[in-house]
Amino acid sequence: MKKNSKLTNFYLALMIIITYIPIVITVVYSFNESKISTIWSGISLKWYEELFRDRDMKEALRNSLVLAFFCCSLSAIIGTLGAVGMSKVKTKANHVIEYLATIPIMIPEIILGMVFLAVFSLLSIPFGMTTLVIAHTSFCIPYVLLNVKARLAGMDGSLEEAARDLGAGRFRAFIDIVLPLITPAILSGVLLSFAMSFDDVVISIFVTGPKVNILPVKIYTKIKTGVTPEINALATVLLAATVLLLFLSGWIGRRAGRFENKEDGNEERN
Amino acid sequence: MREVILDLQDIKKSFGKNEILKGLNLKVHEGEFLTFLGASGCGKTTTLRIIAGLEMPDSGQVILNGVDVTKKEPNERDVNTVFQNYALFPHMSVEDNIAYGLKLKKVAKNEIKKRVKEVLSLVQLEGYEKRRTTELSGGQKQRVAIARAVVNNPKILLLDEPLGALDAKLRHQMQLELKKLQKSLGITFLYITHDQEEAINMSDRIVVMKEGQFEQIGTPDEIYNEPKTSYVAAFVGDSNILTGTVKECAEDKVVMEFAGGTVMAQAKGKSYKEGEQVVFSIRRENIKLEDHKDMPIKAVVKEKSFAGGMLRIVFLVSDNIEIVASRQGINYNLVPGEETEISFASEHVVILNQEM
Amino acid sequence: MTMKKRKNKSIYLMLVPIYAFTIIFVLFPILYMILLSFLSKAEVWGVVKEVTLDNYKKITEPLYIKTFLDSIKLAAISTGFVVLLGYPFGYFMAKLSKKWKRRMMELIMVPFWTSGLMRLYGWIIVFRSNGTLDQILMGLHITKSPLKLLYSYEAVVVGMIYALMPFMVLSVYSSAEKMDWTLVEAARDLGATKFKAFITITLKQTMPGLLSGVILTFVPSMGMFFVADLLGGNKIVLVGSVIQEQLTKGRNLPFAAAMSVVLMLLTTMLISLYKRVTGSGEMEGLV
Numbered sequence: 069m070k071k072n073s074k075l076t077n078f079y080l081a082l083m084i085i086i087t088y089i090p091i092v093i094t095v096v097y098s099f100n101e102s103k104i105s106t107i108w109s110g111i112s113l114k115w116y117e118e119l120f121r122d123r124d125m126k127e128a129l130r131n132s133l134v135l136a137f138f139c140c141s142l143s144a145i146i147g148t149l150g151a152v153g154m155s156k157v158k159t160k161a162n163h164v165i166e167y168l169a170t171i172p173i174m175i176p177e178i179i180l181g182m183v184f185l186a187v188f189s190l191l192s193i194p195f196g197m198t199t200l201v202i203a204h205t206s207f208c209i210p211y212v213l214l215n216v217k218a219r220l221a222g223m224d225g226s227l228e229e230a231a232r233d234l235g236a237g238r239f240r241a242f243i244d245i246v247l248p249l250i251t252p253a254i255l256s257g258v259l260l261s262f263a264m265s266f267d268d269v270v271i272s273i274f275v276t277g278p279k280v281n282i283l284p285v286k287i288y289t290k291i292k293t294g295v296t297p298e299i300n301a302l303a304t305v306l307l308a309a310t311v312l313l314l315f316l317s318g319w320i321g322r323r324a325g326r327f328e329n330k331e332d333g334n335e336e337r338n
Numbered sequence: 339m340r341e342v343i344l345d346l347q348d349i350k351k352s353f354g355k356n357e358i359l360k361g362l363n364l365k366v367h368e369g370e371f372l373t374f375l376g377a378s379g380c381g382k383t384t385t386l387r388i389i390a391g392l393e394m395p396d397s398g399q400v401i402l403n404g405v406d407v408t409k410k411e412p413n414e415r416d417v418n419t420v421f422q423n424y425a426l427f428p429h430m431s432v433e434d435n436i437a438y439g440l441k442l443k444k445v446a447k448n449e450i451k452k453r454v455k456e457v458l459s460l461v462q463l464e465g466y467e468k469r470r471t472t473e474l475s476g477g478q479k480q481r482v483a484i485a486r487a488v489v490n491n492p493k494i495l496l497l498d499e500p501l502g503a504l505d506a507k508l509r510h511q512m513q514l515e516l517k518k519l520q521k522s523l524g525i526t527f528l529y530i531t532h533d534q535e536e537a538i539n540m541s542d543r544i545v546v547m548k549e550g551q552f553e554q555i556g557t558p559d560e561i562y563n564e565p566k567t568s569y570v571a572a573f574v575g576d577s578n579i580l581t582g583t584v585k586e587c588a589e590d591k592v593v594m595e596f597a598g599g600t601v602m603a604q605a606k607g608k609s610y611k612e613g614e615q616v617v618f619s620i621r622r623e624n625i626k627l628e629d630h631k632d633m634p635i636k637a638v639v640k641e642k643s644f645a646g647g648m649l650r651i652v653f654l655v656s657d658n659i660e661i662v663a664s665r666q667g668i669n670y671n672l673v674p675g676e677e678t679e680i681s682f683a684s685e686h687v688v689i690l691n692q693e694m
Numbered sequence: 695m696t697m698k699k700r701k702n703k704s705i706y707l708m709l710v711p712i713y714a715f716t717i718i719f720v721l722f723p724i725l726y727m728i729l730l731s732f733l734s735k736a737e738v739w740g741v742v743k744e745v746t747l748d749n750y751k752k753i754t755e756p757l758y759i760k761t762f763l764d765s766i767k768l769a770a771i772s773t774g775f776v777v778l779l780g781y782p783f784g785y786f787m788a789k790l791s792k793k794w795k796r797r798m799m800e801l802i803m804v805p806f807w808t809s810g811l812m813r814l815y816g817w818i819i820v821f822r823s824n825g826t827l828d829q830i831l832m833g834l835h836i837t838k839s840p841l842k843l844l845y846s847y848e849a850v851v852v853g854m855i856y857a858l859m860p861f862m863v864l865s866v867y868s869s870a871e872k873m874d875w876t877l878v879e880a881a882r883d884l885g886a887t888k889f890k891a892f893i894t895i896t897l898k899q900t901m902p903g904l905l906s907g908v909i910l911t912f913v914p915s916m917g918m919f920f921v922a923d924l925l926g927g928n929k930i931v932l933v934g935s936v937i938q939e940q941l942t943k944g945r946n947l948p949f950a951a952a953m954s955v956v957l958m959l960l961t962t963m964l965i966s967l968y969k970r971v972t973g974s975g976e977m978e979g980l981v
Binding site (some may be wrong): 107229231232234245258 | 411421422426429435438442
Binding site (some may be wrong): 072074077078079080084087088089090091094145146147149150152153154156157161162165168169171172174175176177180181182183184185188189190205206211245258259266267269270273274286287288291292295299300302303306310311313314318327 | 818
């Protein structure tokens with residue numbers, strides 16, 4: 069395999085730089101003293117102070133976290149049980165359900181928003197946290213389901229059989245062998261779900277209702293009404309949180325890698 | 339004879355419309371090393387899985403040590419398996435892998451430690467307790483898999499092509515070690531392989547399987563020297579399977595016409611009618627190329643090649659029948675196209691059971 | 695009597711949550727949406743329970759046809775740029791050393807995981823009148839007055855490309871990663887030029903990744919009304935915007951449903967087309 073030329077490496081670097089331009093600018097201006105972000109008037113933390121004083125914002129953040137917690141837990145449970153169950157009981161219905169379950173991430177979000185708005189009105193479920201949790205869970209399940217399913221498919225089925233052969237009951241074999249091996253897949257599915265839930269504007273706008281304020285919707289309306297340095301500060305905080313989350317996921321990934329029998333890993337050691 | 343430890347009674351199994359096992363009957367004796375030999379897809383792994391309880395037969399009984407275990411779960415049976423791909427738990431150390439079965443049986447902790455140490459020295463892996471299984475070489479994984487199974491003192495150890503993934507040299511060494519291990523432990527081994535050499539080297543008895551049925555059950559000597567069917571003859575060792583017409587059957591000799599020549603065989607108590615078609619086999623190494631004592635047959639050398647440490651010579655006799663002979667060494671002064679003679683000594687010609 | 699493989703009842707219980715959730719909150723809502731699309735809006739509130747094709751007829755009105763075409767055009771333009779910029783990125787990335795692959799992946803993932811809104815917000819700062827870009831251009835004396843880039847078609851396209859690029863990069867990368875590079879060498883050895891080898895070998899082998907990247911870019915871009923909204927002002931009307939407007943302002947649920955059904959049909963067609971193409975395409979690639 070040939071290595072990249074200088075030109076292609078330059079291209080890769082340029083693209084990365086462009087990707088980071090808006091992010092860097094957002095972060096830089098969050099420390100700007102001036103309210104008008106086109107003018108630089110010195111370093112200040114006042115927008116962070118304002119952000120942390122903003123009760124609305126804090127409430128929105130809390131609501132978003134609560135929402136993410138519920139939708140992540142639900143999708144972790146439903147998705148994992150579903151993936152494991154489908155690997156055990158093989159019926160044609162599984163394919164149909166799997167296809168249907170992944171529709172929420174296949175179609176444009178706006179349709180999902182529309183559909184939920186209609187159905188929740190029909191069933192007269194009051195718009196608020198419940199409707200948000202249901203809607204978010206619907207598009208988070210596929211991430212867990214597909215992740216765990218892929219892991220199970222890549223897993224050596226004889227491992228579970230070996231445990232049974234050595235004297236473990238069905239449940240014990242699952243707890244001792246299968247669960248530890250699919251945990252990284254569950255966690256990475258959950259992590260992705262968390263990011264998606266925390267980021268979703270389109271669907272949330274339709275199902276949030278007047279009483280519950282969540283972060284992405286709040287940010288959307290704020291940006292629509294005008295640029296304020298407070299948003300820059302918020303963006304910076306969220307960015308820091310993301311980087312932290314990514315470190316966490318990298319760590320989980322490395323743990324997962326340990327369980328895999330990598331031939332090249334052996335070569336490196338020798 | 340030693341006691342029967344496993345009794346399979348009319349085991350049948352289908353997957354969908356595919357009949358995998360067509361009514362198997364087998365008695366295995368205590369301390370025996372029994373090998374299932376067959377091509378892939380013959381049902382040998384399914385048989386083993388049914389004995390382990392990982393698969394349920396559609397009908398028939400599995401009697402283990404006098405008890406009907408047909409409906410018992412794998413964890414309720416006193417058998418352990420060495421899986422083809424080892425199936426070592428990747429998230430556990432060598433020690434935890436081996437101790438897993440004992441922990442489930444709630445054996446005391448220091449007792450577990452002791453037994454793990456013992457079994458590790460048995461498989462020559464002393465000091466490997468804390469190693470991660472993913473760091474081991476193929477041969478080491480193999481030993482851990484065996485240790486993990488035998489530490490539980492099973493009534494029967496099931497081994498599903500345990501040496502399949504190892505290279506030829508290591509495989510040969512492991513064959514000897516396994517045989518030694520089986521002798522010292524006294525455990526019954528049920529061993530699966532598609533390698534006839536492995537089967538002959540290790541087994542007390544061999545079961546040759548074909549399409550869900552047992553073709554022949556017997557000692558390695560019986561299987562090798564007295565194959566009952568053309569399948570066994572072809573599969574175990576490399577035999578030429580040929581058809582002759584009986585000319586004469588007198589006393590203990592059968593005289594057959596074959597390819598314009600005459601072939602003699604031992605009747606072994608059976609009688610054959612004149613004009614009857616008989617299938618017989620002769621091993622490649624037993625085909626005589628010179629110093630003919632029996633009636634020689636005219637043959638043309640078709641090709642000559644070197645494979646597997648042997649020289650392989652293909653002859654063409656009349657009716658376009660191919661006969662393959664083999665010899666040690668890399669050369670033999672026959673050249674393709676040359677006309678020559680070959681002959682079969684009567685003691686090497688084995689008449690096979692006609693297949694239904 | 696035949697005995698089937700033992701199966702514990704509890705295994706079936708594991709399937710209950712996903713079956714129940716999917717039927718109640720995915721299948722039923724979609725069926726309801728389809729039903730709604732054949733009803734019509736009541737005078738004051740709710741829907742009239744009478745089957746009609748009016749909504750679909752309304753979609754064929756020039757105004758809405760234009761909206762669909764505009765959306766498809768914007769999606770196609772954005773996807774085109776994403777292919778042009780993202781394909782080489784994913785491809786070259788797969789050729790990096792192991793260490794740099796990992797670093798590159800981390801660099802891509804950080805913005806990918808940050809809020810999409812926040813990333814758009816960054817572009818607002820860059821693009822708006824007297825924003826960063828204007829300041830740089832004017833500072834360098836390339837332009838004399840602010841360019842008024844924000845609230846333009848170009849800004850929306852940039853926003854779309856930016857939001858969707860990672861999907862393309864990641865899917866191209868994953869298939870380039872699996873690629874058998876010796877095939878390229880074999881083609882070169884057999885006398886293919888670099889270009890010819892790329893077209894006949896590399897492109898074919900990375901086709902599944904490229905196509906799935908196209909789907910992952912094209913499909914969402916049809917519905918990302920907030921990008922058009924924030925970066926394009928009110929100038930650009932997309933299907934997504936119409937659906938949203940019909941729901942919030944027009945309160946015309948049946949018409950929004952009909953638009954959604956059409957949009958969903960379009961997407962489903964694209965996805966099944968992808969499945970068919972890669973299904974056979976992969977086989978060809980191997981031979």
